[in-house]
Amino acid sequence: MDTIAASTPTTASSVSSVSRQPSSSSVSSVADQNKSLPAGAPTSTLFEIRHTPNAGRAVFAARDIDEETLIWRSDDLTLSVLLREYRREVCGQCFGYDYGRDLDTRDKTVGFAFCSKDCQEKWKQENGSIGIEAWTAVETLVKKRSKEDSEMVDADQARPRKKEITQVWESVAAQAALIRVARQGEQQSSEGDGGAVQVTKQHKKALQKALLQKISPDVMSFCVSGLVWRYHHPDEWERVLALAVDSTPYHSSDDLCAFTRTYLHLLAILPLPLLPHVTADTLFLLSSRDSHNSFGIRSLEDGGSEFFGYGCWPAASYFNHSCGPNIEKKRTGRIWEFRAARDIEKGEELCITYLSGEERKLSRGKRMLTLKRNWGFECACERCEPRP
Ligand SMILES: [Zn+2]
Ligand SMILES: [Zn+2]
Numbered sequence: 439m440d441t442i443a444a445s446t447p448t449t450a451s452s453v454s455s456v457s458r459q460p461s462s463s464s465v466s467s468v469a470d471q472n473k474s475l476p477a478g479a480p481t482s483t484l485f486e487i488r489h490t491p492n493a494g495r496a497v498f499a500a501r502d503i504d505e506e507t508l509i510w511r512s513d514d515l516t517l518s519v520l521l522r523e524y525r526r527e528v529c530g531q532c533f534g535y536d537y538g539r540d541l542d543t544r545d546k547t548v549g550f551a552f553c554s555k556d557c558q559e560k561w562k563q564e565n566g567s568i569g570i571e572a573w574t575a576v577e578t579l580v581k582k583r584s585k586e587d588s589e590m591v592d593a594d595q596a597r598p599r600k601k602e603i604t605q606v607w608e609s610v611a612a613q614a615a616l617i618r619v620a621r622q623g624e625q626q627s628s629e630g631d632g633g634a635v636q637v638t639k640q641h642k643k644a645l646q647k648a649l650l651q652k653i654s655p656d657v658m659s660f661c662v663s664g665l666v667w668r669y670h671h672p673d674e675w676e677r678v679l680a681l682a683v684d685s686t687p688y689h690s691s692d693d694l695c696a697f698t699r700t701y702l703h704l705l706a707i708l709p710l711p712l713l714p715h716v717t718a719d720t721l722f723l724l725s726s727r728d729s730h731n732s733f734g735i736r737s738l739e740d741g742g743s744e745f746f747g748y749g750c751w752p753a754a755s756y757f758n759h760s761c762g763p764n765i766e767k768k769r770t771g772r773i774w775e776f777r778a779a780r781d782i783e784k785g786e787e788l789c790i791t792y793l794s795g796e797e798r799k800l801s802r803g804k805r806m807l808t809l810k811r812n813w814g815f816e817c818a819c820e821r822c823e824p825r826p
Pocket of ligand 1: 530533
């Protein structure tokens with residue numbers, strides 16, 4: 439399918455078109471830098487974004503920075519996934535958590551719980567009536583089916599390559615087209631101008647067949663969150679497009695198939711105004727951008743031992759990784775704050791760590807394996823490859 443092919447490495451043009459600044463020596467003014475920055479990149483007088491030969495874009499100190507200085511605040515959450523098993527304990531809006539106690543404010547229609555009426559109101563505002571309709575449709579489907587779906591065990595499967603990804607998405611294209619027609623028929627009958635599209639048994643069957651397939655609630659949440667966000671923020675889509683691309687974002691063949699099945703499910707159930715966005719292209723694109731750019735949403739107490747889900751804050755993803763980071767990141771509600779973990783000199787790269795609390799204590803070999811597996815790079819930070 440050419441939609442997928444087109445969205446794989448080619449849309450990365452938005453990334454590679456970033457001017458390739460030669461590192462440290464010749465630095466142009468901040469104003470010049472900002473002109474060539476991709477949409478959604480963070481800007482500050484404290485740092486500048488430059489292209490590096492080996493690690494893509496990176497953030498460098500533009501002056502000496504004192505320990506504990508607030509470097510950046512990211513309030514640009516685009517999509518987020520709150521794992522199904524945490525839905526009753528973690529606030530759907532601010533990700534607040536009360537040591538595993540069920541939250542008081544529950545909205546069973548949309549399948550989220552909130553720490554307060556205020557958070558519930560904010561959530562409703564952000565999702566709008568279309569978003570509420572979408573989450574209600576998903577919740578209805580998941581509730582009907584939840585008992586039969588078990589967790590997928592796919593640790594041993596290989597990561598699908600580009601060719602397999604294209605083939606699997608192509609394999610559902612015909613059924614998707616039939617479902618789309620069935621849904622268009624729905625629209626016509628509600629508008630009372632029947633006739634333009636002929637909906638036959640074949641179309642309706644394709645839709646029914648999709649609904650009988652196994653569901654993957656967390657994959658569905660990921661897709662719906664991204665689709666609703668795109669629907670409400672058409673002008674900010676560029677920020678997602680500008681993120682570093684992973685052209686093989688699926689962990690396994692099972693994971694890939696969960697996405698193509700979810701595509702058909704969503705075509706069958708989402709409110710009609712969202713359907714133009716429900717395309718293989720958009721769903722692939724969300725995975726390809728999210729893969730290396732998402733931040734885990736963990737408990738704030740107890741050293742982050744509980745993993746509630748993850749989200750994409752485009753500006754925050756410009757910070758590269760180091761196993762001995764000079765920037766500490768901390769989440770407050772839906773906002774990430776980045777502070778200097780020590781005094782930093784002008785010209786130093788500003789790095790956070792992508793490792794979780796426990797992972798930071800691993801040996802060099804195990805750290806490198808973890809980073810390679812989860813983030814797809816060989817770590818060459820000072821701690822992994824000390825310079826003489
Ligand atoms: Zn809350
Ligand atoms: Zn390292």
